[in-house]
Amino acid sequence: MTDWIDIGTLADIPQRGARTVQIGGEKEIAVFRTGDDHVFALVNECPHKKGPLSQGIVHGHSVACPLHNWNIALKTGEAQGADEGCTPTIAVRQEGGRILIARPTALKAAA
Amino acid sequence: MEFQDGLAPAVDSEDIILVPADDVREHLVVVGNGMAGCRAVEELLARDAGRYRVTIFGAEPYVNYNRIMLSPVLAGEKTFEQIVINDRAWYDDNGIELIAGDPVTAIDRDAKRVTAQSGRSVHYDKLLIATGSDPFIIPVPGKDLPGVISFRDMKDVDTMLEAADKGGAAVVIGGGLLGLEAAHGLTLRGMKVTVIHLMDTLMERQLDEAAGWLLKSALEGRGQTILTGANTEAIFGDGKVEGVRLKDGTEIPASLVVMAVGIRPSTALAREAGLEVNRGIKVNDHMVTSDPDVLAVGECVEHDGNVYGLVAPLWDMCRSLADGLTDQHTGYKGSVTSTKLKVAGLDVFSAGDFSGGEGCEDIVLRDASRGVYKRVIVKDDRIVGAVLYGDTVDGGWYFDMLKREEDVGEIRDLLIFGQAFASGGGALDPKAAVAALSDDAEICGCNGVSKGQVVSCIEAGNCSLDAVRATCKASASCGSCTGLVENLLAVVLGDDVASGPKTMCKCTSFTHDDVRREIVAQNMRSIPEVMQLLHWSTPDGCSSCRPALNYYLLCALPGEYQDDQQSRFVNERMHANIQKDGTYSVVPRMWGGLTNPRELRAIADVVEKYDAPMVKVTGGQRLDIFGIKKEDLPAVWADLNAAGMVSGHAYGKSLRTVKTCVGSEWCRFGTQDSTGLGVKIERMTWGSWMPHKFKIAVSGCPRNCAEATIKDFGVVCVDSGYELHVGGNGGIHVRATDLLCKVATEQEAMDYCAAFTQLYREEARYLERTAPWIERVGVDYVKQRIVEDEAGREALRARFLYSQSFSQDDPWAERAAGQHAELHQPLAPIAIAAE
Numbered sequence: 001m002t003d004w005i006d007i008g009t010l011a012d013i014p015q016r017g018a019r020t021v022q023i024g025g026e027k028e029i030a031v032f033r034t035g036d037d038h039v040f041a042l043v044n045e046c047p048h049k050k051g052p053l054s055q056g057i058v059h060g061h062s063v064a065c066p067l068h069n070w071n072i073a074l075k076t077g078e079a080q081g082a083d084e085g086c087t088p089t090i091a092v093r094q095e096g097g098r099i100l101i102a103r104p105t106a107l108k109a110a111a
Numbered sequence: 112m113e114f115q116d117g118l119a120p121a122v123d124s125e126d127i128i129l130v131p132a133d134d135v136r137e138h139l140v141v142v143g144n145g146m147a148g149c150r151a152v153e154e155l156l157a158r159d160a161g162r163y164r165v166t167i168f169g170a171e172p173y174v175n176y177n178r179i180m181l182s183p184v185l186a187g188e189k190t191f192e193q194i195v196i197n198d199r200a201w202y203d204d205n206g207i208e209l210i211a212g213d214p215v216t217a218i219d220r221d222a223k224r225v226t227a228q229s230g231r232s233v234h235y236d237k238l239l240i241a242t243g244s245d246p247f248i249i250p251v252p253g254k255d256l257p258g259v260i261s262f263r264d265m266k267d268v269d270t271m272l273e274a275a276d277k278g279g280a281a282v283v284i285g286g287g288l289l290g291l292e293a294a295h296g297l298t299l300r301g302m303k304v305t306v307i308h309l310m311d312t313l314m315e316r317q318l319d320e321a322a323g324w325l326l327k328s329a330l331e332g333r334g335q336t337i338l339t340g341a342n343t344e345a346i347f348g349d350g351k352v353e354g355v356r357l358k359d360g361t362e363i364p365a366s367l368v369v370m371a372v373g374i375r376p377s378t379a380l381a382r383e384a385g386l387e388v389n390r391g392i393k394v395n396d397h398m399v400t401s402d403p404d405v406l407a408v409g410e411c412v413e414h415d416g417n418v419y420g421l422v423a424p425l426w427d428m429c430r431s432l433a434d435g436l437t438d439q440h441t442g443y444k445g446s447v448t449s450t451k452l453k454v455a456g457l458d459v460f461s462a463g464d465f466s467g468g469e470g471c472e473d474i475v476l477r478d479a480s481r482g483v484y485k486r487v488i489v490k491d492d493r494i495v496g497a498v499l500y501g502d503t504v505d506g507g508w509y510f511d512m513l514k515r516e517e518d519v520g521e522i523r524d525l526l527i528f529g530q531a532f533a534s535g536g537g538a539l540d541p542k543a544a545v546a547a548l549s550d551d552a553e554i555c556g557c558n559g560v561s562k563g564q565v566v567s568c569i570e571a572g573n574c575s576l577d578a579v580r581a582t583c584k585a586s587a588s589c590g591s592c593t594g595l596v597e598n599l600l601a602v603v604l605g606d607d608v609a610s611g612p613k614t615m616c617k618c619t620s621f622t623h624d625d626v627r628r629e630i631v632a633q634n635m636r637s638i639p640e641v642m643q644l645l646h647w648s649t650p651d652g653c654s655s656c657r658p659a660l661n662y663y664l665l666c667a668l669p670g671e672y673q674d675d676q677q678s679r680f681v682n683e684r685m686h687a688n689i690q691k692d693g694t695y696s697v698v699p700r701m702w703g704g705l706t707n708p709r710e711l712r713a714i715a716d717v718v719e720k721y722d723a724p725m726v727k728v729t730g731g732q733r734l735d736i737f738g739i740k741k742e743d744l745p746a747v748w749a750d751l752n753a754a755g756m757v758s759g760h761a762y763g764k765s766l767r768t769v770k771t772c773v774g775s776e777w778c779r780f781g782t783q784d785s786t787g788l789g790v791k792i793e794r795m796t797w798g799s800w801m802p803h804k805f806k807i808a809v810s811g812c813p814r815n816c817a818e819a820t821i822k823d824f825g826v827v828c829v830d831s832g833y834e835l836h837v838g839g840n841g842g843i844h845v846r847a848t849d850l851l852c853k854v855a856t857e858q859e860a861m862d863y864c865a866a867f868t869q870l871y872r873e874e875a876r877y878l879e880r881t882a883p884w885i886e887r888v889g890v891d892y893v894k895q896r897i898v899e900d901e902a903g904r905e906a907l908r909a910r911f912l913y914s915q916s917f918s919q920d921d922p923w924a925e926r927a928a929g930q931h932a933e934l935h936q937p938l939a940p941i942a943i944a945a946e
Contacts, residue, residue: 008938016651016677021938031938035651052693055681055741057654064654066681066689071654084198 002091004100010037013099018054018063020044023103029090030054031099032074034061039099040074041092047072047085136164139436140225140233142215142380143241144169146178147409147425149197150559151239154433156205162437163237165207168227171264172212174198178264179422185268185296196558196584218384220402237436240381240392240400240407244374244420249284253346259368262293267369274367275300282306282355282365284343286313290371291326291454294335297367305336305363307343307355309372317450317461321477322484322500329457329482376411376418391418396442397435398428408432414443421448426559449510449553460506463496463513464488471495476527485527492520505529507595508544511552545598554599555585555592565596569603576600577617616655618647623876627663636668638675652678659877662764665800666872669914676931682762684934686922687744690737695744697736698761699751700797703771703789703809704732713754717747731768731806733759741935748923757921760797764878766868767806769793770818774811774828783828785811788857792826792864798919799868799911802875802884807864820848823881824867826860829853833860837867837893838885846882849890852898866897866904869911 005023013019013033022028030044030053038061044054051067061074071080077087091102139155141148144167152165169175173191180194202209213227218238226232246261248254260270271293274281278301283294286308294304306313312323313330327337342358346368354364376391387393387401391413398406398414408428410420419425424446431443449462465488476485481501487509488496493516497509508530512519519526525533530544550563560583568583579585579596586596615623626645635641638660642652652660657678664672676684687695699714714734718726725737739747748758760767769792772778774785789809796807808819809826818841819825825836825848832855836848851867854860870893875884885893897904926935 012933012938014677014933019933019938028937049691050693051691052689055685055689055693057657057680058677059651059653059657060649067691069654084192084200 003103004093005103006098007031007101008099009097010039010094010099013039016058018056018058020052020054021101023101028052029101031092031101032058032063034058034074038074039092039094041090041101042072042074042077043088043090045087046070047077047079047087048083053087134164136162137236138234139163139165139237139239140235141165141167141239141241142218142225143167143239143243143409143411144171144173144175144209144211145241145243145409146175146196146422147243147411147429148239148241149175150426151241151408151429151432152205152207153197154429155436158433158437158439160205165205166233167202167207167209168213168215168225169209169211170214171266173265174202174209174211176265181262181265181268182292182296184265185271185293186299187296191265215380218380218405220384220386220405223404236404238405239432240405240411241409242377242380242411244410245377246370247373247375248370249343249372251343251345253348253352254370256346256348256352256368257350258348258352258366259346259370262289262369262371263374271297271367271369272300275302277366278302279366280305280364281367281369282363283369283371284355285369285371285373286310286337286339287316287371287373288314288450288454289374290369291330293369293371294330295333295454297369298333298335302367303334305338305365306330307341307357307363308337308339309342311340313337313339314454314459317498318459318500319465319486319498321486322459322461322498325482325484325500326454326457326459374410374420376413378411381405381407381411389413396431396444397440398432398443399435406432406436415445417445419446419448421450422556423448423553423559447514449506449513458499458501458503460499460503461497462506462510463494465496465498474523474527487526489519489523489526492518492523494519494526507548507552511549514551515549542598542601545595546602554595558584560585562599565599566603569600574600574604575617615659616653618642618649618652618656619645621645623659626660627667627876630660630663630667636664636672638664638678658683658764662800662802662877666914670917676934683764685741685744686748686758686762686926687739688762692738694738694740696761697739697744697747697751698729698733698759699756700759700793701733701756702793703769703786705771705786705790706734709754710756713751713756717750720750721747729761729768731761732770733761733768735761742937745926745929745932745935749927752921752924752927757797758923763800764803765801765805766793766796766799767804769796770806770808770822772809772811772816774809778811780814781811781828782830783811783833783857785809785817785826785828788826788828788833788860789817791857792861795861795865795912795915796868798921799872799915800918801868801872802877803880805868805871805881821845822848823871824864826864832856835860835863835867838881838890840880840882842880844882846886849885849893851890851894862908863897863904865911866907867893869907869914870896872911872914873907 007021015033016035018030018032020028020030028044029041032040044052046053046065048070049067051065053063053065055066056063062071064071070083072087073080077089079085093100174195175197177194177196183189213229215225215227217226224232224234246263260267275297280303281297283290283306286306294306298304312320313326331337344358345356346352347354347356352368354362356362378388378392381392382388392400392407392411394400394407394412394414398408400407409425427446428443431441434441471488471490474487483501486498494509494513499506522533548562552562554560554562554565564583565585568579573579573582586593614620615626641660658680661675661678681689687697689695718736721739721743723736723738727735729735769789771786771789775781775783792807805823807824808817808822810817810819811828813827815827819827820836821839821841827834832853834853835851837851839848840846871881
């Protein structure tokens with residue numbers, strides 16, 4: 001069974017933006033909110049040079065890494081276009097305005 | 112290296128490849144994961160994707176990369192990732208088993224098995240040998256010393272980069288293409304390079320004496336020592352290489368020796384397997400060796416007595432090979448080769464036979480001031496050879512006529528002046544030129560793509576440069592044929608596509624100029640409105656168009672437009688410069704480069720308090736504090752604000768700095784108060800958002816210590832007033848400013864500065880610096896708007912000052928006061944012990 005952790009509300013994250021969250025001693029997670037209010041969570045590292053994806057420009061369901069403009073699909077963590085690489089994703093869901101994220105055991109499996 | 116993990120050769124004597132029991136396809140095993148081996152597989156897949164089960168063995172622990180592009184990697188212009196031709200996904204998607212880092216060591220033709228170094232053994236139905244070439248190592252004493260390498264693979268490049276890090280001297284033995292590329296790369300990496308070439312002419316196989324001499328002079332001008340007619344006697348050193356001794360006794364010290372005297376077909380494996388081998392592995396027109404189940408392709412083969420070391424013949428061979436494997440017997444007929452190269456950034460072209468001989472006539476053009484040499488060799492009114500140096504635009508045209516053996520009798524008087532002139536009109540129409548090329552004319556040398564292939568790719572619906580690159584790969588490697596591909600797009604798709612500048616990004620069919628004009632004309636007020644009214648094809652744009660739209664709206668609606676933080680690049684959103692480790696650097700403003708004890712103390716305190724690992728003086732006369740965490744930024748800014756300092760905007764597409772010299776107040780040469788004027792200009796212009804970064808400088812005399820003539824706007828003070836300069840740039844392409852005009856008073860200098868800045872803000876495209884903008888619109892246009900049109904100048908100045916009245920709030924102070932705290936703080940910390 002997946003354990004879910006409440007990390008806040010949708011309004012805590014700017015639209016087309018991201019916030020970070022750290023759970024225990026795990027890697028920092030970037031939680032994204034898209035223009036259509038979907039929420040995604042990825043490890044906050046670009047597969048290219050570990051740029052902090054949370055600081056990138058969010059467009060559609062992608063984020064452009066702030067360091068070298070790689071485009072990462074928020075759903076899969078996969079680099080888009082000609083670039084190759086994948087950032088681990090973390091299960092996340094919305095329930096009654098709250099954002100719930102899978103707890104670290106699941107995170108470990110994802111990473 | 113990156114792809115090695117998980118690919119470690121398994122020591123297992125049997126097939127470890129798990130074949131689904133129902134996979135009854137013939138098994139094609141490819142020995143060689145290089146350009147030829149993989150290209151052959153690509154051609155095969157294009158014809159009949161499912162026909163063979165494919166396994167590829169590679170000696171190097173990498174995926175398939177473009178060996179031609181090792182030179183740019185050495186020179187620091189490309190990364191390894193950028194020269195990969197087929198990535199892991201290609202192997203996976205096509206069901207190809209890649210066994211990298213495990214060279215094949217034996218072929219048992221009776222049992223139809225190959226065995227690799229690890230002991231792994233695989234059965235084949237068809238075997239393809241694509242082992243390429245081995246570098247030729249001249250048998251001199253010391254050739255095995257550590258520090259003596261060839262220039263053939265990624266490992267050699269890594270060794271060279273390591274050596275270059277330590278600096279010192281390098282010797283390159285061999286003045287052919289590879290040697291000169293190695294020498295160029297090592298020179299760029301800071302080594303002192305000597306090239307030793309046995310023959311009297313550099314690249315004697317591609318260039319005649321005159322072109323070789325021009326090349327030698329140019330390379331010497333870049334600091335390389337070139338010794339031609341020089342014979343290596345020994346490489347000496349105690350335990351590692353220390354230098355090279357020539358036959359004439361000369362000793363050249365070196366900590367690295369690159370041996371690039373040539374390559375020869377790698378045939379050992381085939382020879383040991385009992386295949387017929389001469390100079391190369393002998394193949395017929397379908398690339399089949401003396402064993403009907405063994406094929407060979409690329410530099411390792413000999414076809415009809417010829418061995419090829421260039422990439423173009425390899426593509427031809429791969430096509431014939433794939434045809435043969437899929438029962439279409441076209442057959443390889445040999446290749447006529449041309450060489451169009453950039454050697455160390457210099458354009459060189461040769462084709463055909465340029466040794467001269469009976470009945471051959473030379474047509475020669477020399478233009479010493481442009482460094483151009485052209486020679487076309489004609490026999491019986493047909494071109495048989497060509498050598499071009501310095502201007503190789505017509506190389507493809509000559510080569511095309513050479514291959515088609517076209518009668519050039521009618522145009523021979525004009526031939527040497529090139530296609531544009533010879534085909535009449537005189538004015539160069541690149542579209543007509545490319546339209547005139549035959550279908551099999553090569554467009555992309557790196558990937559072996561002909562004009563016909565590009566055209567069919569476009570006709571299949573790939574209507575943009577990106578689409579063409581993604582599908583047929585033309586111009587996807589070194590990019591030097593990008594212009595040709597764009598012209599082909601224009602020719603195939605018609606003038607609609609050709610005319611005008613490129614579209615803003617993939618989200619729209621409008622150009623920057625269109626979008627900007629419509630924003631003003633239709634009084635658009637937000638990014639979503641622009642996207643709606645201009646039919647954006649994406650829901651909320653991309654990381655290219657959003658920042659541009661945000662700027663255009665900001666510029667059009669000063670004081671009214673609500674800046675969209677999420678459409679800002681990270682640096683402008685965070686008001687600091689992101690560094691590779693995700694921390695930020697902070698540059699407080701120091702007006703005109705002036706500072707005082709209070710500011711310096713505050714900076715010193717910040718450095719200590721926040722444990723900043725480095726402080727650096729910038730090129731714009733500021734102090735840059737490195738290693739600040741995003742959470743600490745507001746507090747850092749509060750401390751700096753307290754000492755009276757505001758944001759230095761070192762992070763923005765905005766006014767960066769006004770650099771000054773000390774001027775008449777202190778300097779014995781100073782003619783005006785350059786420092787004072789610089790401070791005034793910076794007070795007027797700071798905080799303004801621009802299409803790109805914008806730098807200003809004020810020098811107090813023509814000695815120009817503030818380097819005003821490589822700034823976007825530069826003032827050089829003279830006795831009688833102020834010279835105003837525009838459009839300079841010190842970046843990748845250094846451009847000195849154009850003189851705009853001279854004015855008499857400080858106030859005029861300020862007014863012209865404001866007007867020029869506003870013209871740039873209103874008319875340049877986003878991310879276009881002043882230098883390319885002025886190149887595009889012409890300095891005369893700028894003079895007309897700023898100098899000649901007095902009323903227009905005044906209106907521009909007024910609009911700038913109006914806009915500035917909204918933009919000179921310190922963004923740091925707002926953040927320090929708690930605005931947008933969410934941008935700096937993580938979500939509520941969650942303290943759950945990791946399990």
